[in-house]
Amino acid sequence: GGHGRTGVAGLGDRLGPIGPEAVSASVLLPAYAAIACSLTGRWSLWPAIFGIALGFLLTGFGVASVMSVLKPYPVPGPGENPFGAPPGSSALTIVVQAVAGAAVFFLNLPLLALGVGALLGNVWLGWLCLGLAVVLGFGALSLGTWGGSSIYERRAPEHPADLARTRQPRRHRSDASSPATRPSAPPLARAASRLAAAPPHLAPGRAEGEKGVA
Numbered sequence: 001g002g003h004g005r006t007g008v009a010g011l012g013d014r015l016g017p018i019g020p021e022a023v024s025a026s027v028l029l030p031a032y033a034a035i036a037c038s039l040t041g042r043w044s045l046w047p048a049i050f051g052i053a054l055g056f057l058l059t060g061f062g063v064a065s066v067m068s069v070l071k072p073y074p075v076p077g078p079g080e081n082p083f084g085a086p087p088g089s090s091a092l093t094i095v096v097q098a099v100a101g102a103a104v105f106f107l108n109l110p111l112l113a114l115g116v117g118a119l120l121g122n123v124w125l126g127w128l129c130l131g132l133a134v135v136l137g138f139g140a141l142s143l144g145t146w147g148g149s150s151i152y153e154r155r156a157p158e159h160p161a162d163l164a165r166t167r168q169p170r171r172h173r174s175d176a177s178s179p180a181t182r183p184s185a186p187p188l189a190r191a192a193s194r195l196a197a198a199p200p201h202l203a204p205g206r207a208e209g210e211k212g213v214a
Contacts, residue, residue: 015145018061029053044126048118051130055111058137060104062144067100069152107140 033050037043111129118126 018065018141018145022061025057029057044123045118046126047130048115048126051126051133052108052111052115054130055108055133055137056104058133059107059140060100062137062140062142063100063103063107065141065144065148066151067096067103069148071096107136111136 030050033046033053036049037046111133114125114129114132118129
């Protein structure tokens with residue numbers, strides 16, 4: 001999925017991350033489908049396998065274009081660990097990806113059904129799966145990028161503040177009540193304080209001194 005970037009037009013922000021992935025996928029998806037057919041020896045399944053993969057890819061682009069602008073989450077900034085997660089983003093990332101994944105899965109249920117039919121011997125269902133994948137995939141991609149860019153342009157002024165709130169670590173306790181921030185007295189001072197507060201019968205040295213003075 002893409003992610004919001006300030007200073008970029010809505011459509012450009014949505015299409016920018018998709019371009020490199022689409023170029024690589026245009027080569028890898030047909031190759032992976034061919035490898036699967038070569039391993040099984042069932043080349044008649046190539047249209048179904050390629051169609052399902054293409055459908056998941058294009059609908060994934062469309063769904064991500066909307067989800068990433070509805071609820072953006074921060075990514076590591078310049079100089080930060082590229083494999084790390086900024087504070088407050090881990091749980092949000094899991095929720096966003098779970099919702100997006102479920103949406104993509106349900107959108108592709110027709111393709112999965114046609115793929116199962118092709119697997120059971122109805123070869124023509126594989127070609128139908130490929131054709132439907134092109135229509136469904138590019139339709140979802142078009143609607144997703146259009147809808148995502150429209151939402152992005154309306155909410156662009158709110159994005160920096162939203163990401164700043166997400167990046168801010170949550171504090172469950174105040175700094176004053178945190179054990180790590182309370183100053184601790186030296187050991188000798190603590191011992192003297194306990195001795196001064198002890199009752200006379202527990203501090204014989206102090207009691208004898210008081211009798212001598214009297």
